[in-house]
Amino acid sequence: MQSFQDIIFTLKRYWADRGCIIQEPYDVEVGAGTMCPETFLRVLGPQPYRVAYVQPSRRPADGRYGDNPNRLFKHSQLQVILKPTPDDAIEQYLGSLEAIGIDLRKHDIKFEEDNWEAPTLGAWGIGWQVMLDGLEITQFTYFQQCGGIDLDLVPAELTYGLERLAAFLQAKDSVYDIEWAKGFSYADVRYRDELQYSVYNFEAADIPTLWKLFDLHEGEAARLLKLYDPKAADKRRFPLLPTYDHVLKCSNLFNTLDSRGAISVTERVGIIQRVRKIAVGVAQAWADQQQEAAQ
Amino acid sequence: MSLPFLLEIGTEEIPDWMIPGALENLRLLFEKLEIPHESIAMDATPRRLVLRAEGLPERQADSEERVMGPAKSAPAQAVAGFARKQGIQPEDLAVEATAKGEYYCFTRKVAGRASKDILAEALPGLILAINFPKTMYWTAKGGPRFIRPIRWLVALLGDEIVPFEIAGVHSGALTSGHRRLGAREIAITAADYEQRLRDHYVILSAEERREKIRKELAGVRIKPDPALLETLVYITEYPTAITGGFDAQFLELPEEVLVTVMRHHQKYFSVEDERGKLAAQFVAVMNIPADPEGFVRRGNERVLRARFNDARFFWETDRKKTLLQRLPDLKNVTFQAKLGSYHDKTKRIMGLVRQLGGKPLSVRAARLCKCDLTTEMVKEFTELQGVVGGLYARADGEPEAVWQAVYDHYKPENMDDAIPRNLAGQYVSLADKLDTLIGCFGIGLMPTGSRDPFGLRRAAQGVVKILVEGKINVRLLDVLEGHESLQAFFADRVRFYFEEHLGFAYDEVRAAMASGWNDLKDLEARLNRLQKLRSSPDFEPLAASFKRIRNILNQAGWQAECPVDPALLEAGPEQDLYEEYGRIAGQPIEHVIAKLRPKVDLFFDKVLVNAPDARVRQNRLALLHTLLAEFSPMADFSEIVTHS
Numbered sequence: 001m002q003s004f005q006d007i008i009f010t011l012k013r014y015w016a017d018r019g020c021i022i023q024e025p026y027d028v029e030v031g032a033g034t035m036c037p038e039t040f041l042r043v044l045g046p047q048p049y050r051v052a053y054v055q056p057s058r059r060p061a062d063g064r065y066g067d068n069p070n071r072l073f074k075h076s077q078l079q080v081i082l083k084p085t086p087d088d089a090i091e092q093y094l095g096s097l098e099a100i101g102i103d104l105r106k107h108d109i110k111f112e113e114d115n116w117e118a119p120t121l122g123a124w125g126i127g128w129q130v131m132l133d134g135l136e137i138t139q140f141t142y143f144q145q146c147g148g149i150d151l152d153l154v155p156a157e158l159t160y161g162l163e164r165l166a167a168f169l170q171a172k173d174s175v176y177d178i179e180w181a182k183g184f185s186y187a188d189v190r191y192r193d194e195l196q197y198s199v200y201n202f203e204a205a206d207i208p209t210l211w212k213l214f215d216l217h218e219g220e221a222a223r224l225l226k227l228y229d230p231k232a233a234d235k236r237r238f239p240l241l242p243t244y245d246h247v248l249k250c251s252n253l254f255n256t257l258d259s260r261g262a263i264s265v266t267e268r269v270g271i272i273q274r275v276r277k278i279a280v281g282v283a284q285a286w287a288d289q290q291q292e293a294a295q
Numbered sequence: 296m297s298l299p300f301l302l303e304i305g306t307e308e309i310p311d312w313m314i315p316g317a318l319e320n321l322r323l324l325f326e327k328l329e330i331p332h333e334s335i336a337m338d339a340t341p342r343r344l345v346l347r348a349e350g351l352p353e354r355q356a357d358s359e360e361r362v363m364g365p366a367k368s369a370p371a372q373a374v375a376g377f378a379r380k381q382g383i384q385p386e387d388l389a390v391e392a393t394a395k396g397e398y399y400c401f402t403r404k405v406a407g408r409a410s411k412d413i414l415a416e417a418l419p420g421l422i423l424a425i426n427f428p429k430t431m432y433w434t435a436k437g438g439p440r441f442i443r444p445i446r447w448l449v450a451l452l453g454d455e456i457v458p459f460e461i462a463g464v465h466s467g468a469l470t471s472g473h474r475r476l477g478a479r480e481i482a483i484t485a486a487d488y489e490q491r492l493r494d495h496y497v498i499l500s501a502e503e504r505r506e507k508i509r510k511e512l513a514g515v516r517i518k519p520d521p522a523l524l525e526t527l528v529y530i531t532e533y534p535t536a537i538t539g540g541f542d543a544q545f546l547e548l549p550e551e552v553l554v555t556v557m558r559h560h561q562k563y564f565s566v567e568d569e570r571g572k573l574a575a576q577f578v579a580v581m582n583i584p585a586d587p588e589g590f591v592r593r594g595n596e597r598v599l600r601a602r603f604n605d606a607r608f609f610w611e612t613d614r615k616k617t618l619l620q621r622l623p624d625l626k627n628v629t630f631q632a633k634l635g636s637y638h639d640k641t642k643r644i645m646g647l648v649r650q651l652g653g654k655p656l657s658v659r660a661a662r663l664c665k666c667d668l669t670t671e672m673v674k675e676f677t678e679l680q681g682v683v684g685g686l687y688a689r690a691d692g693e694p695e696a697v698w699q700a701v702y703d704h705y706k707p708e709n710m711d712d713a714i715p716r717n718l719a720g721q722y723v724s725l726a727d728k729l730d731t732l733i734g735c736f737g738i739g740l741m742p743t744g745s746r747d748p749f750g751l752r753r754a755a756q757g758v759v760k761i762l763v764e765g766k767i768n769v770r771l772l773d774v775l776e777g778h779e780s781l782q783a784f785f786a787d788r789v790r791f792y793f794e795e796h797l798g799f800a801y802d803e804v805r806a807a808m809a810s811g812w813n814d815l816k817d818l819e820a821r822l823n824r825l826q827k828l829r830s831s832p833d834f835e836p837l838a839a840s841f842k843r844i845r846n847i848l849n850q851a852g853w854q855a856e857c858p859v860d861p862a863l864l865e866a867g868p869e870q871d872l873y874e875e876y877g878r879i880a881g882q883p884i885e886h887v888i889a890k891l892r893p894k895v896d897l898f899f900d901k902v903l904v905n906a907p908d909a910r911v912r913q914n915r916l917a918l919l920h921t922l923l924a925e926f927s928p929m930a931d932f933s934e935i936v937t938h939s
Contacts, residue, residue: 091479
C-alpha cells in the first residue's frame with residue numbers, strides 16, 4: 001500500500017519530470033494553495049513558469065475537533081501551475097493519476113463544469129472538478145483573471161485534494177485512518193492540530209485581539225502599497241512580497257474571526273472588500289514591477 | 296458530383312447543459328452559408344461538436360454578371376479601355392439601350408466557387424461564432440475565445456480535407472477516441488467516422504447513449520428524472536449504468552435530504568421499492584463500459600456513505616435547537632443591505648399574511664418560514680431551503696398546516712411547479728414574494744432587460760399563479776396600492792400567465808384585463824366565459840360593432856354620463872335597440888347575445904348616429920355608451936381582434 005507521503009513523493013517526481021520546479025509549502029498561513037505567491041503572483045505577467053508544491057491549507061470554519069471523518073481544519077493540497085498551459089495538460093494530469101496507481105480504464109473519470117472564483121483576490125477561472133468514481137479529487141482551472149488583471153498567458157492550475165486521494169487509494173472511510181508513513185496514521189500526525197485549532201478557532205480566540213491584528217496587518221499592507229512608485233528607477237527593490245504576506249495574514253484572520261462567529265453577514269461584505277483592496281493592489285503593483293523586469 | 300461534409304470540433308469537456316444549444320447554433324450558422332445540401336445531422340459528446348451534411352456540390356453553380364460600360368457615344372479609347380479591363384476585344388462588347396441612351400455592356404460569366412474554398416474561408420469564423428453562455432481564452436491574452444479549448448479539428452468534404460486553422464490547431468482527418476479506452480489519434484473518413492469512434496469507445500449519437508442508459512435502467516425501479524438523464528447523456532461518451540447500495544440505517548434521514556445528496560451532489564438516480572418508498576440503492580452512470588471488479592461501484596458507495604454521514608451529523612446538530620429558537624439568529628442574516636435582516640423580513644411577512652387574511656396558523660408558519668437559514672443542513676444543501684425548515688418544524692411537533700406551509704413556501708419555483716399545497720403555505724408564499732417585490736422596487740432594484748438578480752419576475756409570476764390556482768380572495772392592486780411601477784410590472788406578469796401558461800388569446804386577455812384585474816380569480820372566470828362566447832356565431836359581428844361604437848364615442852369625444860332620453864328616440868331600429876337593451880340589462884351576455892346582435896346590426900344599417908339635430912345626436916351617443924357600459928364589467932369587447 002502506498003502511504004500518504006509515498007503518494008506525495010510520486011506526484012512531485014511526476015511533475016518534476018515534466019519541467020516543474022518543486023517548491024516547499026509557503027511559510028505564511030493560507031486558506032488555499034492558490035493564495036501562495038507562487039500561484040497568485042507568478043501567474044501574472046508574460047514569463048512562463050511551472051511549479052508544484054504541497055500546501056497545507058487552513059479553513060478555520062471547516063474544523064470539527066477531529067471528530068468528523070471527512071472534514072478538516074487543515075488539509076493538504078498539491079498545487080501545480082503550468083504557465084502557459086500545454087496543449088496536453090489534461091493528458092498530463094491523467095498521467096499523474098496513473099503514476100500513483102489508478103488504472104483509469106477501470107475507473108470512472110468525469111470532468112464536471114466548475115468555474116472557480118475568489119472575490120477577495122479579484123481572481124477567476126474556467127474549469128472543472130474532476131470526479132473519480134464519484135469523488136471530487138481535483139480542481140482543474142484555466143486562470144483568466146488575477147487581481148482584476150487579464151492574464152497574458154493562460155496558466156492551468158491543478159489542485160489535488162491529497163487526503164481524499166489517499167483515502168481513495170487506501171480504501172479508508174476516515175481520513176484519520178490514512179497511513180501517513182509506515183507505522184504512522186494521519187491521526188498520529190494531525191489529530192492534535194485538528195482538535196486544538198478547532199478549540200481556538202471556535203472558542204478560545206480573543207476577538208478584540210484578532211481585530212487588532214487584522215487592522216495592524218491591513219495598515220502595514222496599505223502603508224507599503226502607498227509607497228510603491230511605478231516610475232521609480234529602482235522599483236524592483238520594492239518589497240511587494242512582504243506586503244503580500246500581510247494580505248495573507250489578513251485573509252487568515254478574517255477566516256478565523258468568521259469561524260469564531262465574530263463577523264455578521266452585513267459586515268462580511270465590507271471585510272471582503274478590504275482584503276480585496278490590498279490583494280488587488282499588490283497584484284497590480286506586482287504586474288507593473290514584472291513588466292519592468294521583462295524589458 | 297455531390298459530396299458528404301463532416302465537421303468535428305474536438306474540445307476539452309464542454310458543460311453538458313450547453314451542448315444542445317451549441318449544436319443548434321452551429322447548424323443555423325452552417326445553413327447561413329447557403330451551400331446547397333440534402334440533409335444535416337448534428338451530434339455531440341462532451342468532447343466534440345459534430346455536423347454532418349450530405350449532398351454538397353463540389354462547386355457552386357456558375358452565374359452571370361452584367362457589367363455596364365461607357366456610352367455608345369464615348370471616345371473609342373474609353374471603349375477599348377473598358378474592353379481591356381474585361382479581358383475581351385471591343386468588338387465583342389454588346390450594346391444595350393437604356394433610359395439614358397445606348398451603352399456598351401458585357402455579360403461576364405462567373406465560375407462557381409469550390410465548396411471546399413468557401414468552407415475553408417468560412418469555418419474558422421463560423422466555429423468561433425457559436426454562442427455559449429460563457430467563454431474563455433486559452434492561448435494567450437487576445438487569443439480566440441470558445442467554451443473550452445479546441446484541441447483538434449476534423450473537416451472533410453468528400454475525401455478531401457477542408458484546410459483551416461484555429462488557435463494553432465489545423466483541420467485534418469484525425470479524430471480522437473475515449474480519453475482512456477480509445478486512441479488519441481484515429482484516421483477516419485466521412486464514411487467510417489461513426490464506426491471508428493465506436494471502436495474507440497465513443498458513442499457519437501446522444502439518442503443512442505440515452506437509449507443505452509434507459510435500457511440498463513430497465514430492471515431497476517428508479518425515480519424518473521429526465522433532466523438528470525440528459526445531464527448524464529451529455530457528460531459521457533460511453534455511458535454505462537451501475538447499481539450500488541447504502542446502509543439501510545440512513546433511510547431514517549428525511550427522504551428529501553437523501554435524494555438531494557444523490558441527485559444534485561452525486562448525479563445518481565434514486566431507487567424506490569414496490570411501495571414507492573426510497574430503497575437503500577442508487578444508480579450511477581459511469582463513462583466506461585464495465586466495472587467487472589466493482590471498483591467504480593465501491594468507490595461511489597464510499598463517497599455516498601461519507602455524504603450521508605455528513606447529513607446525519609447536520610440533522611443531529613440542528614435538532615439541538617427548535618426552529619423557533621433560531622428566530623433571533625435571523626438578525627445576523629442579511630436579506631438585503633437596505634431591506635434589513637431576515638428577522639426584519641420575517642416580521643414583514645407576518646404582517647402581510649395578516650393583511651392578506653391569514654389565520655393564526657398561517658402567521659405561525661410565517662414566523663418560522665426563514666428560520667432554517669441558520670441550520671447546518673441548509674448551509675450545506677442550499678437548494679433545500681424551506682423543505683428543511685418544514686422537516687424540522689414537523690420534527691418539532693408543529694401542526695401539519697404549519698410545517699407543510701414552511702416546507703412549501705418557496706413554491707412555485709417555476710411556471711410548471713405546483714403552488715403550496717395548503718392555504719397557510721399559499722399565504723406565506725404570497726407574502727414572502729410580495730415583500731421581496733415591494734422591497735426591491737422600493738429601493739430601485741427592478742429587473743432590467745435580461746438582468747433579474749433577485750428573481751423578481753419569477754416571484755411575481757408565482758404570486759399570479761398562486762392567486763389564480765389557489766382561488767385566493769385577495770385584491771392584488773389594493774395590496775400594491777401606491778406602488779405604480781410594481782402594478783405595471785404585475786400587469787405584464789398577469790398577461791404572460793394567461794397567454795403563455797393558460798393559452799388564452801392575447802386580445803381576449805386584453806379585453807378582459809381592460810375591465811379590471813384586481814381580483815385574478817374573477818379575471819380567470821371572465822376569460823373562460825369570453826373564450827366560450829367566442830365560439831358563438833354572433834360574437835365576432837357584435838365585437839366588431841362594439842369596436843365601432845368605441846370609435847364613434849372616441850371621435851365624438853364622448854365623456855358625459857347622461858341617461859338616454861326615450862322621447863328623443865326615433866321609432867324603428869333605434870327605438871327597438873333601446874327596448875331590447877331594457878329587456879337584457881343585467882343579464883349575462885351569453886344569454887342575450889343572439890337577441891342583441893340583430894338589433895345592433897339593424898341600428899347601424901338604418902340609423903345615422905351623426906344626426907343633424909345636436910340633441911338627437913347626443914342622445915344616440917348616450918344610447919351607444921349605455922350599451923357598451925352594460926357589458927364592460929366582463930370585458931372591453933372593442934379590444935377583440937375581428938376578421939370581418
